[in-house]
Amino acid sequence: MTQVPGIRGALAAGIETANILLTAPDARIGTTPRDLVWSHRKTTLYRYRSTERRHRVPVLLVFALINRPEIFDLRPGNSFVEYLLEQGFDVYLLDWGVPGAEDAETGLDYYVCDALPWAMREVRRCSGADSVTLLGWCIGGTLCALHAALEGSRSPARNLILLTTPIDPKDSLYRTWVGRDSFDVQFVTDKWDVVPGVGIDVANKLMKPVANLWTTYRRLAQNVQDGRADRAAFQSMQKWISDNPPFPARAFREWVTWIYKERRLVNGGLRLRGRRADLRRITQSLLIVTAGSDHIVPRANTTPLLDQVLSADVTDLALPGGHIGLMAGSGARNRIWPELGEWLAARSSG
Amino acid sequence: MPDALRKMVDAVEGRAAAAMEQFVAGEGFSELLVRVTENVVAVSRISSDVWDLTLRNLRLAGRGDIDRLAGHLLRTEDKLEMLLQAFERQEAGPDRQ
Numbered sequence: 247m248t249q250v251p252g253i254r255g256a257l258a259a260g261i262e263t264a265n266i267l268l269t270a271p272d273a274r275i276g277t278t279p280r281d282l283v284w285s286h287r288k289t290t291l292y293r294y295r296s297t298e299r300r301h302r303v304p305v306l307l308v309f310a311l312i313n314r315p316e317i318f319d320l321r322p323g324n325s326f327v328e329y330l331l332e333q334g335f336d337v338y339l340l341d342w343g344v345p346g347a348e349d350a351e352t353g354l355d356y357y358v359c360d361a362l363p364w365a366m367r368e369v370r371r372c373s374g375a376d377s378v379t380l381l382g383w384c385i386g387g388t389l390c391a392l393h394a395a396l397e398g399s400r401s402p403a404r405n406l407i408l409l410t411t412p413i414d415p416k417d418s419l420y421r422t423w424v425g426r427d428s429f430d431v432q433f434v435t436d437k438w439d440v441v442p443g444v445g446i447d448v449a450n451k452l453m454k455p456v457a458n459l460w461t462t463y464r465r466l467a468q469n470v471q472d473g474r475a476d477r478a479a480f481q482s483m484q485k486w487i488s489d490n491p492p493f494p495a496r497a498f499r500e501w502v503t504w505i506y507k508e509r510r511l512v513n514g515g516l517r518l519r520g521r522r523a524d525l526r527r528i529t530q531s532l533l534i535v536t537a538g539s540d541h542i543v544p545r546a547n548t549t550p551l552l553d554q555v556l557s558a559d560v561t562d563l564a565l566p567g568g569h570i571g572l573m574a575g576s577g578a579r580n581r582i583w584p585e586l587g588e589w590l591a592a593r594s595s596g
Numbered sequence: 597m598p599d600a601l602r603k604m605v606d607a608v609e610g611r612a613a614a615a616m617e618q619f620v621a622g623e624g625f626s627e628l629l630v631r632v633t634e635n636v637v638a639v640s641r642i643s644s645d646v647w648d649l650t651l652r653n654l655r656l657a658g659r660g661d662i663d664r665l666a667g668h669l670l671r672t673e674d675k676l677e678m679l680l681q682a683f684e685r686q687e688a689g690p691d692r693q
Contacts, residue, residue, distance in 0.1 A: 286677055287670055347659065348666030364677070422626050429630045437641040439663065445636070452620055452629075456613035464609070468602075 259471040266466065266477055271488070273481035276316035278327050280339070284368040287352075288343025289361045291368055293336075294319075294327055300334030301594035303404055304373040306366060307339045310385035311357070311497060312446050314489050315341050317383075317574050321482040326573060326583060333587045335594070336373050340365050344491040347439035352494040354501065355518045358392045366402050377404035379590060380530075383573065384543065387411025388505070391528065391551065396518060398527035405593045406530040406557075407586065410543045410569050412505060413525075414512040414550040419453055419541065425506040435495035443490025453541050479576060486574075512550050525554035531593050532557040535582065536564050537572040561589060 280292040307327070309315035318339060319327040330337045340362070345352065366378050380403045382390035387408035394406055415421045423429065434441065451458040469475040493501075510516035516523045532555060536545035545564060552562060565572060565582055572582060619625055648658040 287673060346666060347663040348670055350663075419621055422621060423629055426626060426630070428627060430634070433634060434637050437637045445633070449629075453617075454613065455616045455620060456609065461609055461613065464605075 255471065259467060262475075263463075263467045263470045266470070266475065266480060267463070267484070270481040270484040273321070273478070273485040275321055275482050275485055276314075276319045277322060278319045278325060278331070283338070283372050284365065286361065286364060287356075288345055288349065289365070290341045290343060291365045292339045292341065293369075293372060294331055294339070296331045296334075296336065298331070298334050299336045301336070301591060302375055303377055303379050303594040304336040304338055304369050304375055305330060305379045305381055305590065305594075306369050307337065308362070308380060308382040308386035308390055309340075309342070310383060311342055311493055311501075312385065312443065312450075312490065314486065314491065315339055315386075316489075317486055317570065320486065320574050321478060324479065324482075324574070324576070324579065326578070329579065329583045329587065330590075333591065335590065336375075338365075338369050338372075342491075345440050345494045346492075349494040350439035351496050353496040354389070354392070354504075357389050357497070358396065359519055362389060362393050363397075363401075370402060377402050379403070379405040379407065379594065381407040381409070381586075382411060383409040384411065384569070385501070388413065388511070391525070392511075392516070392518065392523050394528045394530055395523040395525050396521055396527070398524075399529050401530070403530055405533070405590065406528065407533045407535070407590075408548070408551070409535045409573060410537055410540050410548065411534070411551075412543045412547050414509055415506050415543075415547050416509060416550075418544060418547055421506050423449065424502050429502075431499050431502045431507075435499040439495050440492035441495065441498045443492050446493060447487070447490045450542065476576075483574070512554070525551060526556050528555040529557050531559040533561045533563065533586070533589050535572070535586075536562075537567040537569060538564065539567060540569040540572070542569040559593075 279295045281295065282290060283293045284291040307315065307318050309317065319325045322328065327337055327339070342357070342361075366380075369378050370376065380390040380393070382388070388411055390403070390406060391408060391411065391413065394401055394403055397403075412418075415425070424431065466475060466480055504510045504516055508515065511523065511525065514522070514524065528551075534548055534551060536543075536548050538545065549562070552560065563582075563585060567575060567577070567582075572578065644659065648660055651658040652661075
C-alpha cells in the first residue's frame with residue numbers, strides 16, 4: 247500500500263501538467279498598454295504608454311517575419327518593453343501582422359524600403375525626435391541592417407542594435423536544409439501564396455528534435471511533480487511559440503535565395519529596387535548581440551558583419567543562451583537587459 | 597521518481613538528443629526533408645484547388661476570388677499612402693523637400 251501516495255501524486259501531477267498544456271492558449275501575453283500610431287497593409291506601429299520618458303531618442307523594436315513580436319512584451323514581470331519603459335525610453339513596436347494570400351507578392355523590398363522607413367517617419371513625428379534607435383531581432387535585425395546598408399548616414403537611425411541576426415548563414419543547419427540545390431524554393435512559392443507558419447515552426451523544432459518535442463514536456467511534468475513548475479512562464483512562452491504567422495511567398499523566396507542560397511548580403515550582390523545594399527554603408531553606433539547556444543543563428547552567422555561595417559562605435563556582445571531564451575528567458579532581466587539599457591542610455595541623449 | 601532513475605533518463609535523453617541532432621544535420625535527412633516538403637506543398641495545393649473549384653461551381657466566392665479582392669484593397673491602400681505622402685510634402689513647402 248506504500249505505493250498509493252506515489253501513484254496518487256503522479257496522477258495529480260499528470261492532470262496538472264495536462265491542464266498547463268491545455269490552457270496555455272489562454273495565457274495573456276503582450277499586455278503592456280499601448281496605442282496604435284500608424285498602420286499600412288498588415289503592418290502596424292504601436293507606441294507604449296509611459297509617463298517617464300527621459301531619453302530623447304525613441305526605440306523602435308522590429309521583430310522577425312516568423313512568430314509574433316509579443317516576445318518583446320511576453321508577460322508582466324518578464325517583459326523587455328516594460329523594462330525599457332522603466333528605464334525612461336520612448337518605446338515603439340513594429341508589428342508585421344499576419345499576411346494572407348493577398349500578400350503573396352510582398353517582397354523584402356516592402357519591409358525594408360517602405361514599411362520600415364515609413365514607420366520611422368511616424369516614430370519621429372510622434373516623438374518629436376530627429377533620430378531613432380532601431381532594435382531588430384533575428385530576421386527583424388537583418389531587415390534593419392538592410393535598411394542601414396541601403397540608406398547609410400541618410401537614415402534617421404542613429405543607433406542599431408542587432409540581436410541574433412542572420413547575416414551570413416554559412417555552415418548553418420538552415421543552409422544545409424534550404425540552401426541546397428535540391429530545395430526548389432520556386433516550386434514552393436509557386437504553389438503557396440504564403441508559406442504556412444506551422445511549416446516553419448516544424449522546421450525550427452526539427453533542428454533540436456529531442457529537446458523541442460520531448461524534453462520540454464518531460465521537464466514540465468517533472469517540475470510539476472517536484473512542485474517547481476512556473477505555470478505563467480511556461481504558458482506564456484508556449485503560447486508565443488505556437489503562434490506562427492505565414493511568410494509571404496515572394497519574401498520567403500527572396501529570403502531563402504538571397505540570404506541562404508547565394509549569401510548575397512556578404513557577397514555584396516543584394517539589391518532592392520535597383521539599389522545595392524552595402525554593409526559598408528552602415529555607420530550608425532552598432533551593438534551586435536549573439537547567443538552561445540543559438541542553433542538557429544549561431545554566432546558565426548552574425549559576426550561577418552563586423553568585418554564590413556564602417557561604424558566607429560561598435561560593441562560586440564557574446565552572451566550565453568539560446569536564440570529566444572537570450573532575451574526572453576528568466577535570466578534576461580538580470581543579464582542582457584541591463585547591458586542593452588546601459589548601451590542605449592549612453593547613446594540616446596540630445 | 598527515484599534519483600537513480602532520473603539520472604538514467606537524463607543520460608539517455610542527452611545521448612538521444614545528440615544523436616538526433618547529428619542525424620537531422622546529415623545529407624540523408626536533408627534530402628528527405630526536401631522531398632517531404634515538396635509532397636506536402638503539392639498535396640495541399642491540389643486540395644486547395646479542388647475546394648476552390650467546388651465552391652465556384654456552387655456559384656460561391658472561392659478563396660481565389662477573396663484573395664483578388666483583398667489584393668485590390670491593398671493596392672488602394674498603397675495609393676492612399678502615396679497620396680498622403682505627396683500631400684504632406686506639398687504642405688511642408690519647398691524648403692522641407
